[in-house]
Amino acid sequence: MAPQKTATKPQTSAPASPVESLWKAYSDNTSKRLKFIDSFLVFLMLSGIVQFLYCILVTNFPFNAFLAGFSSCVGQFVLTASLRSQVNPENKETFKEVSPERAFADFVVGSIVLHFFVFNFLG
Amino acid sequence: MLSLYLILAAFVGLLQAKSSTGDSILVILDNKLNRSDYSLFFDGLEGQGYSLTFRAPGDTTPAIKEHDTPNFDHVIVFAPHTKSFSPDVTPQSLVSSLGKGTNLLLALSQKQNLVNSLASEFSLILPPPQTPLVSHFPAREEPATVIPITPQPNVIVDPDLPPIWFSGIPVAPGNNPLLFPILRAPAESFASDATVDSGADSVLEAADRGGEGLWAGSSSSLITGFQTRNGARATWVGGVELFSDDFAKKHTLGGKKSGNAQLSKDVAAWTFQENLVLRIDSVSHHKLGGSETPEVYTTNDQIVYIAHISKYDPATSSWVPYSGISDLQLEFTMLDPHVRTSLSPVPDTPGEYSVTFRAPDRHGVFKFVIDYRRKGWSTLQSSTTVPVVPPRHDGYPRFLSAAWPYYTGAISTSIGFLLFSLLWLAGGEDKAKTKKE
Amino acid sequence: MKSPMLVVLLAFVASTYAAALALQSPKFTVSSPNGDQIRSEPISLTKKSSPVRLGPQDVLRVTFQVTENDGGTGVQPHQAFLRFYDNISGEDGLQPVRVTSNGKARFELNMARPPSSFPPTSPDSVLKVSLIIGSFVHKPLAVDLFDLIVPASQPVASHPEEVYYHPQPVIEHTFRPEQKTPPAFISAVFSALVLAPWVVLVGLWSQLSPKVPNLFSLKIIPFTATLGAFELLLVWYWVDLRLGQVLLYGAGLGIVAVFTGKTALVQVGKLRKGSI
Numbered sequence: 001m002a003p004q005k006t007a008t009k010p011q012t013s014a015p016a017s018p019v020e021s022l023w024k025a026y027s028d029n030t031s032k033r034l035k036f037i038d039s040f041l042v043f044l045m046l047s048g049i050v051q052f053l054y055c056i057l058v059t060n061f062p063f064n065a066f067l068a069g070f071s072s073c074v075g076q077f078v079l080t081a082s083l084r085s086q087v088n089p090e091n092k093e094t095f096k097e098v099s100p101e102r103a104f105a106d107f108v109v110g111s112i113v114l115h116f117f118v119f120n121f122l123g
Numbered sequence: 124m125l126s127l128y129l130i131l132a133a134f135v136g137l138l139q140a141k142s143s144t145g146d147s148i149l150v151i152l153d154n155k156l157n158r159s160d161y162s163l164f165f166d167g168l169e170g171q172g173y174s175l176t177f178r179a180p181g182d183t184t185p186a187i188k189e190h191d192t193p194n195f196d197h198v199i200v201f202a203p204h205t206k207s208f209s210p211d212v213t214p215q216s217l218v219s220s221l222g223k224g225t226n227l228l229l230a231l232s233q234k235q236n237l238v239n240s241l242a243s244e245f246s247l248i249l250p251p252p253q254t255p256l257v258s259h260f261p262a263r264e265e266p267a268t269v270i271p272i273t274p275q276p277n278v279i280v281d282p283d284l285p286p287i288w289f290s291g292i293p294v295a296p297g298n299n300p301l302l303f304p305i306l307r308a309p310a311e312s313f314a315s316d317a318t319v320d321s322g323a324d325s326v327l328e329a330a331d332r333g334g335e336g337l338w339a340g341s342s343s344s345l346i347t348g349f350q351t352r353n354g355a356r357a358t359w360v361g362g363v364e365l366f367s368d369d370f371a372k373k374h375t376l377g378g379k380k381s382g383n384a385q386l387s388k389d390v391a392a393w394t395f396q397e398n399l400v401l402r403i404d405s406v407s408h409h410k411l412g413g414s415e416t417p418e419v420y421t422t423n424d425q426i427v428y429i430a431h432i433s434k435y436d437p438a439t440s441s442w443v444p445y446s447g448i449s450d451l452q453l454e455f456t457m458l459d460p461h462v463r464t465s466l467s468p469v470p471d472t473p474g475e476y477s478v479t480f481r482a483p484d485r486h487g488v489f490k491f492v493i494d495y496r497r498k499g500w501s502t503l504q505s506s507t508t509v510p511v512v513p514p515r516h517d518g519y520p521r522f523l524s525a526a527w528p529y530y531t532g533a534i535s536t537s538i539g540f541l542l543f544s545l546l547w548l549a550g551g552e553d554k555a556k557t558k559k560e
Numbered sequence: 561m562k563s564p565m566l567v568v569l570l571a572f573v574a575s576t577y578a579a580a581l582a583l584q585s586p587k588f589t590v591s592s593p594n595g596d597q598i599r600s601e602p603i604s605l606t607k608k609s610s611p612v613r614l615g616p617q618d619v620l621r622v623t624f625q626v627t628e629n630d631g632g633t634g635v636q637p638h639q640a641f642l643r644f645y646d647n648i649s650g651e652d653g654l655q656p657v658r659v660t661s662n663g664k665a666r667f668e669l670n671m672a673r674p675p676s677s678f679p680p681t682s683p684d685s686v687l688k689v690s691l692i693i694g695s696f697v698h699k700p701l702a703v704d705l706f707d708l709i710v711p712a713s714q715p716v717a718s719h720p721e722e723v724y725y726h727p728q729p730v731i732e733h734t735f736r737p738e739q740k741t742p743p744a745f746i747s748a749v750f751s752a753l754v755l756a757p758w759v760v761l762v763g764l765w766s767q768l769s770p771k772v773p774n775l776f777s778l779k780i781i782p783f784t785a786t787l788g789a790f791e792l793l794l795v796w797y798w799v800d801l802r803l804g805q806v807l808l809y810g811a812g813l814g815i816v817a818v819f820t821g822k823t824a825l826v827q828v829g830k831l832r833k834g835s836i
Contacts, residue, residue: 032768039764040543046757047532047539054528054750061739062519062526069529072536080543100832101825104547108821111540112790116810118533119798123521259639259694260702267696298719310643310652311692311702320638320695323659330656330677337677339641339654423735450727463731483733496724525741528750535755537791545784546765548828549777 037084041077048073068122075114083107141172142395143435143442144224145196149187150177151212153202156363161201164366164387173197173395180205180212187216193225197395201363203232214241226356228394230363231292242359245349246297250314250338256293256345256361258312261376271375272309272345274386278499279305279348279393285382288370291362293343301351303498304344305358305390313339346390354501358394397437399500401445404431404474406505408491411479419510421518422484428453428491429477430466432503444474451503453478454492461485466493486513579628581637581693581701584663586624588706593617593672603705611686611707617672622705626663626693634663639694642667644678644708646685653679654692671710680713783824786817 030038048070055066086095086103095103148168152158158165158177169175176185176195180202188194188211198220202208214237221227229238235252242249257267269290276282289306293314296302314337315326330337345361364370371384392398409416411425420426430453434445446468455462461483469475482489488510495503586603590612598618601609614620622642627634640659645652655677659665669675681687687708693701790813797806 035768036546036765039761039768040539042764043539043757043761044536046760047535047754050750050753050756051528051532054753058742058746058750059525059740061741062523065523065526065529069526069532072533076536076540099829101829104544104828105821105825108544108787112787112794115533115537115540115791115794116797116806118536119794120803122530122533122798123517123519123526259696259700260692262699267694298717298722300719300722300725310645310654311639311641311694311700313639313641313654315638317638318696320636320697323636323638323640326639327656327658337654337656339677340643340652342651452727452730454731460731461733463728465727465730481733481735484735494724498725523741524744524747527744527747528754531751531754534795535758537794539758539761541784541788541791544787548780548784548824 031089034084034088037080037087041080041084044073044077044080048077062123064121064123068118068120072114072118075118076111079107079110079114141437141440142196142397143400143437144226144396146173147195148173148175148197148199148395149185149195150175150199151180151202151208152177153204153363154179154181155204156201160368161366163368163371163384164391167384167388168391180208183209183211186211187225188220188223191219191223193220193223195225197226197228199228200238201230201366202236202238203230203363204234205232206234206236208237212237214244217241218244221351221355221357222353224353224355226394226396228358228360228391230360230366231294233292242294245357245359246299246302247344247347247359248295248297250292250294251316254314254316254338255291256289256308256312256338256343257315257317258309260309260311263376270309270312271381272306274306274382277305278399279389280386281389284385285379286375286377287365287382287386288373288375289345289362290364290370291345291360293338293345293361294347294359295338295342296344296347300496300498301349303348303350304346305348305393306344306346306386307341308338308343308345310341312343313337314343348393348499350499350501352502354396356394356396358390360390392437393499396501397435400435401448401495401501401503402433402435402442403493403503403505404433404442404444406430406491406493406507408507408509419512420482421514422482422486422511424482424511425479426455426482427477427479428466429475430493430505431474432476433474444472446473446475448476448495451476451493451495454494455480455483455489456492457485457487457489460492461489482511486511579632580699581635581695582627582630582632583691583693583701583703584625584627584631586622586691586703586705588612588623589621590614591619591621593619605703608704609706611709613709614669614671614711616711617670619671620669620708622657622665622667622669624665624691626659626665626701628698634661635695635698636661636663637693637695637698639692640665641692642705643688643690643692645688645690646679646681647688648682648685649680651679653677657691678713680716681710683712685709685712777827779827780824782820783817786813786820789813790817 051066051069051073055070060066083103085091086098087100150165165175178185185194187198198217217227218241229241231239231242231249233253233255239249255268256270258270259267261271263271269288271286272289273286274280274284276284293308293312296304313326315322317323317325326337346365347359349357349359351357365383366387370381371387373381373383375381389398406429407416408426408428410420411427432445432448433442434447436443448468451466453464453466454460462480464478464480466476466478469477488508491505491507491509493503493505583605587601588603589600590598592598592615599612603609612620625634626637626640636659640657641654642657643652643654655667655675657665657667679687687710689705689708691703691705790810793806793809793813
């Protein structure tokens with residue numbers, strides 16, 4: 001293959017749809033580790049959506065159990081998202097004092113405490 | 124004296140019936156009346172075990188009470204002809220001793236005197252002076268003011284009581300629920316001061332006067348009981364002759380002996396707290412399935428309430444457990460009754476009444492209230508306070524099938540977190556960020 | 561109710577009175593308010609007439625004469641009462657009747673303004689009307705006249721505390737209705753749906769296939785094991801433990817976690833730096 005870096009513009013000036021190009025940019029530019037985190041985030045989001053749908057469609061009794069299960073997903077999502085932003089090399093400037101290990105330790109502590117409250121409220 | 128006791132034995136039997144509140148009776152006897160004319164009644168009381176002290180209305184000793192303490196447990200006032208009493212016998216002193224638990228047996232008079240004026244304080248409306256009860260029925264030799272009456276049975280009057288003789292005044296009992304007519308006037312009787320037929324016009328005038336008008340018919344009462352809220356009893360008798368030996372020995376028109384002696388004894392027995400006297404011995408409550416009394420109850424708990432009730436038995440002078448109350452009710456009240464159920468007797472345990480009910484699902488401070496009032500019976504009142512709290516945070520139902528998705532969600536998140544941490548810590552590092560080629 | 565017994569008694573008692581009383585030509589009339597006669601008939605002492613009905617404004621008139629013996633001279637007795645007895649409530653009302661000196665009597669009852677002695681009536685009451693005649697010098701006479709049906713009266717005002725002297729109505733507390741639980745099957749289905757994102761997760765992760773060279777590194781495993789122990793402790797707390805206990809065990813595990821975590825993360829840091 002020619003090692004020329006030619007800006008190859010596609011013939012037909014029909015750019016891929018914004019979603020497709022976003023997706024392409026994402027999957028090209030994100031490291032495996034971050035994608036690893038993102039999969040977990042998707043998982044948590046789906047799990048939360050299903051519980052929310054159950055609460056609306058079927059019954060919201062017992063409400064405390066709904067809150068516990070739903071906030072388990074939401075809280076874990078928040079903690080994982082903050083882990084992702086702290087571990088992302090692109091944010092190294094913002095988190096100069098925080099090593100990835102420190103971020104992970106915070107993530108673990110936060111998660112354990114979250115799970116404690118969740119199981120306390122789960123009933 | 125010995126023969127008198129033999130006669131007594133025939134009448135009274137060999138029962139020693141005693142009061143539940145005490146045995147000393149003060150008898151204020153009119154100067155114009157002789158004790159011997161009422162010997163059957165008074166000796167009957169003494170034979171039952173009471174100690175009687177006689178005095179005239181004008182005497183100052185023995186006093187009814189001294190320094191607010193009653194000297195006697197019961198007081199009988201048979202003073203229909205007395206106009207003035209000694210200073211210690213006033214309406215106020217009688218009422219205050221009634222308030223302190225002294226029982227009163229009072230005979231009304233045809234003249235306006237102290238006892239009559241006291242009667243109006245008790246919602247009893249008396250006819251004008253010198254208008255005794257008269258009845259022309261049934262036709263008889265005795266004057267119209269001496270009337271044979273067949274009493275209607277009630278809690279005091281026995282159904283088998285023979286007809287009795289009465290002479291005195293009727294009263295119109297007021298609306299007060301504390302009053303309890305024991306003997307009602309016959310339907311054909313009325314109050315009148317006439318002695319000849321030409322008195323008919325005055326009868327019509329009395330009726331036209333309005334107000335009470337005419338003390339006629341069975342709405343008038345001849346013996347009326349009154350029970351105060353703290354249990355003391357007072358009985359108003361329309362005429363003192365009811366208790367006399369003459370009437371007791373007199374034969375009724377059917378040829379049988381009159382029931383006066385028995386009725387006098389029954390009226391005295393009720394007034395002096397021998398009959399129809401109840402009390403609550405104890406109350407307790409606990410959760411269904413437990414036996415100890417908890418400090419608090421939780422809403423929707425099943426609560427068991429138990430009361431022990433005794434009735435005074437005059438024959439043995441003791442309190443005997445009594446299961447005969449069929450309409451006892453329990454209220455579970457916080458400002459208003461939230462629950463009112465019937466407290467029924469337990470079949471095999473005499474005197475025990477029990478009910479099981481579910482605590483309301485409102486929390487607050489509740490009271491178990493028993494408030495049993497029936498005419499003629501002593502009142503039963505009890506109030507026990509108990510808090511009812513909402514369930515603790517782990518008192519609610521748990522592990523419900525409706526919450527399975529939430530349980531799986533929480534556990535699934537935990538497992539996901541564990542797996543994530545495991546893989547993260549084990550992770551190799553991808554190369555330093557490279558732009559995609 | 562009492563008059564048959566009285567008749568029997570009168571027969572027993574030796575007559576000391578001069579004469580018996582008798583009732584002559586008793587009759588009653590019912591008129592409407594404007595004066596029309598609705599009903600007028602003599603009262604038979606042997607056969608009871610049909611019940612007399614009065615409307616709210618009708619007028620009942622009763623006339624009779626009291627004589628000595630049957631057909632003798634008229635007399636004015638001491639007592640001439642009309643008795644209205646309600647057998648449902650047991651109350652009776654006695655109304656005196658004016659009798660002239662020759663024994664003639666006339667009584668008028670206007671339902672628009674009944675006398676105060678008139679007993680209160682309920683809608684099913686049937687008043688038994690009887691005449692009671694008593695005298696000091698004659699044998700008394702009691703006669704049942706007829707049954708009377710009148711409009712119901714206002715209920716009698718009773719004392720406010722009277723209600724406590726009878727059994728009161730039972731009160732049952734209405735509880736909040738039980739929460740309806742959905743069928744267990746639905747809950748099970750949704751539980752399975754909650755587990756469905758695992759499929760997505762496993763799929764995504766396997767697609768990524770991250771390298772895990774240090775999965776079983778001895779410095780890291782204790783830490784992951786501690787984390788696993790924490791989660792198990794929390795599940796145990798959910799099913800069984802009390803708060804005090806879980807905090808105690810959690811504190812113990814936390815101390816362990818500090819050490820294992822320090823070891824593991826230092827190791828990870830070294831590996832990360834070393835791999836650059």
